[in-house]
Amino acid sequence: MALTWQEARITATVPETARVRRLTLAVGWSEPFRAGQHVDVRLTAPDGYQAQRSYSIASSPMRPEAIDLLIERLDDGEVSGFFSDVAEPGDAIELRGPIGGAFVWDPGMGGPLLLVGGGSGVVPLLAMLRHRAEAAPGVPALLLYSARTRADVIARAELMRRDAEEPGFRLRLVLTREPGGRRIDAQTIGEALAALGMPAHAFVCGSNPFVSTAADLLVEAGLPARTIRTERFGG
Ligand SMILES: Cc1cc2nc3c(=O)[nH]c(=O)nc-3n(C[C@H](O)[C@H](O)[C@H](O)COP(=O)(O)OP(=O)(O)OC[C@H]3O[C@@H](n4cnc5c(N)ncnc54)[C@H](O)[C@@H]3O)c2cc1C
Structure with missing residues (x-):
């Protein structure tokens, strides 16, 4: 309809x-x-x-x-x-x-759940994390979130609280414009996978170049392409 x-x-x-x-x-x-x-x-x-x-x-x-x-x-x-x-x-x-019918997570889909966001691309991933916490807190989840600086981290207080309080959730921030800043790369992806285990579902969202890079890194790290869903915001 x-x-x-x-x-x-x-x-x-x-x-x-x-x-x-x-x-x-x-x-x-x-x-x-x-x-x-x-x-x-x-x-x-x-x-x-x-x-x-x-x-x-x-x-x-x-x-x-x-x-x-x-x-x-x-x-x-x-x-x-x-x-x-x-x-x-x-x-x-x-x-x-x-x-949107493809870039969605329902509690019944389970996990482990790997969420990879760049900048405002974290927004739909926040909805997933919030729904998970309310409806399926036992599902292991990790958010790998790239932002420019600490001050640019959207929902920073909430994400840090969830990281501290929710046993099944981990936050990994990658800050590009802080001193010693870095980008999401094979090492950060490898560390995220070591902490979470092999995800059943990976969701990647951000600008076009961010999504291309992160999705390629996930495939190179051994994730089957069918487990990776992407949303591109443009740019
Ligand atoms: C499915 C989907 C969900 C989205 N969700 C969000 C969201 O939750 N929050 C959010 O802030 N945005 C989101 N966006 C992006 C949003 O739709 C707009 O593209 C964005 O707000 C820019 O619109 P504008 O009219 O301000 O810029 P425009 O006037 O269209 O463009 C201004 C300048 O910015 C460039 N540009 C346009 N889009 C981007 C971009 N995404 N990144 C970098 N440069 C860009 C243009 O090339 C142009 O140079 C989403 C996009 C899609 C497709």
């Missing part, structure tokens, strides 16, 4: 990092959403010009009536600029979803 556009109201906006803003939207779904899915949003200017973009859902499917989006401000970004600087609680925007 074709998805229809609906009006969703922004109920809260919170700075998440210097470049990322969290928006909470009240939505009315025609079907439940799944961790990893995204929505399309559409903005219309007074002259009728329209711009449409996709944003992953960051919040857990167990809170279906209000979703969180985490939107990174891109330099000269048309739509991300609007959500960063202009959108306010009370505003209504056009939204359709939930969208």
Whole structure:
């Protein structure tokens, strides 16, 4: 069935990092959403010009009536600029979803679960981690997350708390622009696999180059291609 556009109201906006803003939207779904899915949003200017973009859902499917989006401000970004600087609680925007059938994790799929995110590519992985913690905490999971600096780590306090408190979850941060910074490479992938064991499912999300590099490294490390799912944000 074709998805229809609906009006969703922004109920809260919170700075998440210097470049990322969290928006909470009240939505009315025609079907439940799944961790990893995204929505399309559409903005219309007074002259009728329209711009449409996709944003992953960051919040857990167990809170279906209000979703969180985490939107990174891109330099000269048309739509991300609007959500960063202009959108306010009370505003209504056009939204359709939930969208996406391949890049999803349900508790019934089990694990071990390897999540590899670059920058804002961590957003759909957060939904998976949140759903896992609520519905399937026994599933082993590891998040390998590449960000520029510690201050750019989205949901940093939550991720560090989960790492400390959830026996089955491990966080591995790879910071590219801290002193001695590095990128995800064969060694970081190897260390993640040694800590987690061979994953039943690997989810990789981020910019086009990040996803290509990380997925290639996973295949080189011996993961069967059928266990790897990818989501590309562009760039
Ligand atoms: C399935 C899906 C889910 C997504 N989820 C999220 C999300 O949760 N959070 C989020 O912040 N973004 C997400 N994106 C990216 C988002 O859809 C937009 O592409 C992004 O916000 C840029 O739109 P803009 O209008 O601000 O920039 P534009 O005006 O379209 O582009 C501005 C400049 O940025 C470049 N650019 C465009 N996209 C990217 C990118 N992803 N990385 C680097 N440079 C880029 C363009 O080439 C251009 O130079 C997702 C994309 C997809 C396909």
